[in-house]
Amino acid sequence: MRNLALQFRDFFVSLRLTIGLLALGLVLIFWATLKQADLGVWGVQQKFFYSLFVLVKLPGSDLALPVFPGGYFIGGMLFLNLAAAHLHRFRLTWRKIGIWLTHAGLVLLLAGGFLTSLFQKEFELSLDEGQTKNYSESNRDCELAVVDTTDPQVDHVVAIPEGILAAGDPVQHPALPFRVVSKGYFPNAALQMRRDAPGAPPSQATAGMGTQLALTPLAVTYKEDERNMPAAYVELDGPDGSLGTFLVSTELGMPQHFDYAGRSWKIALRFERRYLPFSVTLLKFSHDIYPGTDIPRNFSSRLRLATPGAGQREVLIYMNNPLRAAGLTFYQQSFANEDHTSILQVVHNPSWTLPYVACTTITLGLLVQFGFHLVGFFGKRRRAEVAP
Amino acid sequence: MGLRRQVLAALALAAAPLLLSGCREEKVTEYTVPKEKDPELPAAGTGGPAGGDQPSAPGGAMAGAAVPTASGASLTWTAPPSWEPGPGSPMRKASFAVPGAGGSADLSVTAFPGDVGGELANINRWRGQVGLPPLPEEGLPGAAERFQANGLSFAVVDLASSQGPKRLLGAIVPFGDGTWFFKLIGPDPVVSSQKQAFLDFLKTVKPASAQ
Numbered sequence: 168m169r170n171l172a173l174q175f176r177d178f179f180v181s182l183r184l185t186i187g188l189l190a191l192g193l194v195l196i197f198w199a200t201l202k203q204a205d206l207g208v209w210g211v212q213q214k215f216f217y218s219l220f221v222l223v224k225l226p227g228s229d230l231a232l233p234v235f236p237g238g239y240f241i242g243g244m245l246f247l248n249l250a251a252a253h254l255h256r257f258r259l260t261w262r263k264i265g266i267w268l269t270h271a272g273l274v275l276l277l278a279g280g281f282l283t284s285l286f287q288k289e290f291e292l293s294l295d296e297g298q299t300k301n302y303s304e305s306n307r308d309c310e311l312a313v314v315d316t317t318d319p320q321v322d323h324v325v326a327i328p329e330g331i332l333a334a335g336d337p338v339q340h341p342a343l344p345f346r347v348v349s350k351g352y353f354p355n356a357a358l359q360m361r362r363d364a365p366g367a368p369p370s371q372a373t374a375g376m377g378t379q380l381a382l383t384p385l386a387v388t389y390k391e392d393e394r395n396m397p398a399a400y401v402e403l404d405g406p407d408g409s410l411g412t413f414l415v416s417t418e419l420g421m422p423q424h425f426d427y428a429g430r431s432w433k434i435a436l437r438f439e440r441r442y443l444p445f446s447v448t449l450l451k452f453s454h455d456i457y458p459g460t461d462i463p464r465n466f467s468s469r470l471r472l473a474t475p476g477a478g479q480r481e482v483l484i485y486m487n488n489p490l491r492a493a494g495l496t497f498y499q500q501s502f503a504n505e506d507h508t509s510i511l512q513v514v515h516n517p518s519w520t521l522p523y524v525a526c527t528t529i530t531l532g533l534l535v536q537f538g539f540h541l542v543g544f545f546g547k548r549r550r551a552e553v554a555p
Numbered sequence: 556m557g558l559r560r561q562v563l564a565a566l567a568l569a570a571a572p573l574l575l576s577g578c579r580e581e582k583v584t585e586y587t588v589p590k591e592k593d594p595e596l597p598a599a600g601t602g603g604p605a606g607g608d609q610p611s612a613p614g615g616a617m618a619g620a621a622v623p624t625a626s627g628a629s630l631t632w633t634a635p636p637s638w639e640p641g642p643g644s645p646m647r648k649a650s651f652a653v654p655g656a657g658g659s660a661d662l663s664v665t666a667f668p669g670d671v672g673g674e675l676a677n678i679n680r681w682r683g684q685v686g687l688p689p690l691p692e693e694g695l696p697g698a699a700e701r702f703q704a705n706g707l708s709f710a711v712v713d714l715a716s717s718q719g720p721k722r723l724l725g726a727i728v729p730f731g732d733g734t735w736f737f738k739l740i741g742p743d744p745v746v747s748s749q750k751q752a753f754l755d756f757l758k759t760v761k762p763a764s765a766q
Contacts, residue, residue, distance in 0.1 A: 328581035
């Protein structure tokens with residue numbers, strides 16, 4: 168038993184493991200870079216880096232086999248290797264403090280990457296000049312919004328993530344007088360007017376616009392310039408029976424209205440929203456170019472942030488100068504509509520400070536380490552000069 | 556540090572990521588927001604390149620994808636025989652190639668749910684397509700010629716810019732739960748020569764049930 172444990176430890180603290188893992192990482196990055204042509208950045212990230220193993224489907228079947236360690240595996244093993252070697256080999260002495268700091272920084276960097284992969288959420292905030300919004304939208308994830316619009320002042324929203332629709336789990340929420348039952352979920356689909364698609368099978372929808380529409384499931388796209396348009400059939404199930412099955416899709420662009428239990432409702436599948444604690448107005452978008460050329464020099468958005476009860480302020484976001492507010496970072500990402508629409512990327516990353524802390528720690532560690540050597544070197548030289 | 560402790564520490568480190576990855580679970584959320592208006596399909600000024608008549612769905616509809624059109628009851632019409640019916644598309648209820656002096660103009664019939672942003676927004680969208688500046692709200696009453704036919708209300712605009720070669724005749728017709736748009740756009744001489752035919756054509760438009 169002790170022998171086995173020893174072997175186990177020797178494996179995890181060995182430098183060979185480090186080299187092996189780095190080599191595997193090299194191959195993984197190279198392979199992923201090639202695959203980016205088919206899968207796009209997001210697809211590659213999910214398949215190669217945010218996974219324990221790279222899965223490849225056997226030709227002609229749905230069975231996927233792990234064929235190569237993924238980013239989580241290699242990163243996790245490196246993390247273990249580094250931590251184990253550190254615990255086992257290094258002694259905490261002042262002379263080794265530089266090495267300690269450097270390794271602690273590396274461990275932080277790995278941990279930061281892992282936490283980012285888990286918790287970072289990216290949203291988009293697209294504003295026309297003069298437009299005000301108090302939410303940003305995901306450019307990938309969707310949600311089913313069931314909204315009680317009875318109150319003339321406010322809307323009560325129940326948002327159901329698409330993952331729950333895809334899993335087919337019925338949702339019984341205390342704010343809703345009916346159950347929401349997913350009858351079919353399509354990660355990407357096209358809609359057509361039924362009269363333009365005479366051969367389409369009968370619609371599953373029994374209420375709303377869906378009765379007029381024909382749905383064609385499409386393959387999920389990973390391309391940078393295309394967007395998946397998910398759709399779902401959703402049945403609303405009241406205590407007295409079904410209210411009907413609605414066809415919802417991000418392609419519809421507007422919600423479907425109905426009345427039930429003396430209240431007014433609307434239902435829509437939309438890109439997941441993240442409401443902000445303030446409203447943002449785009450005052451001006453500028454697209455500066457170098458004089459006499461079409462080469463962009465700068466993109467910037469002048470915004471007004473208004474927090475209810477706390478006044479307002481103006482901010483300017485430009486390349487490499489994001490706005491950080493309310494735990495979110497707003498970057499200038501893109502623009503549209505002949506320079507009248509600005510698209511900001513809104514990132515929520517609770518661990519955004521970790522890479523900075525990690526790099527500072529590593530730098531400090533290296534400075535200390537080389538500092539000790541330098542002092543030692545000068546000391547030796549001085550002694551050599553003094554010697555006869 | 557003893558060997559057993561080292562092994563235990565390594566195992567604990569290995570288990571941490573697995574525990575953390577459980578935090579990604581999706582949850583139903585509930586919140587209250589200030590009243591929101593439903594999105595208006597073709598927002599004024601955001602008509603796509605070349606001023607296409609496809610409303611830009613929020614979130615950016617894919618090119619060529621179907622767009623929700625008004626459902627329910629339909630309108631019918633009788634077009635002059637010289638107008639050549641064009642290929643349909645998911646967005647268009649009908650289209651015609653309208654021949655005239657030295658060329659041909661494009662007539663499209665589209666329909667969308669709701670009021671599609673209102674008359675002013677749509678007139679301004681059309682003004683943008685022929686290079687005219689948008690009208691302020693006070694300009695709306697005089698902006699369109701109005702008449703009734705077959706129980707329908709027509710608001711007709713005739714738009715041309717002195718700078719541009721194009722002329723646009725457009726009619727906005729609220730019907731049922733939606734709004735129908737009849738648009739003739741093309742070279743100024745062609746559209747001008749077909750103006751009367753276009754107005755006569757509009758007077759043949761009627762609800763499908765009233766045949």
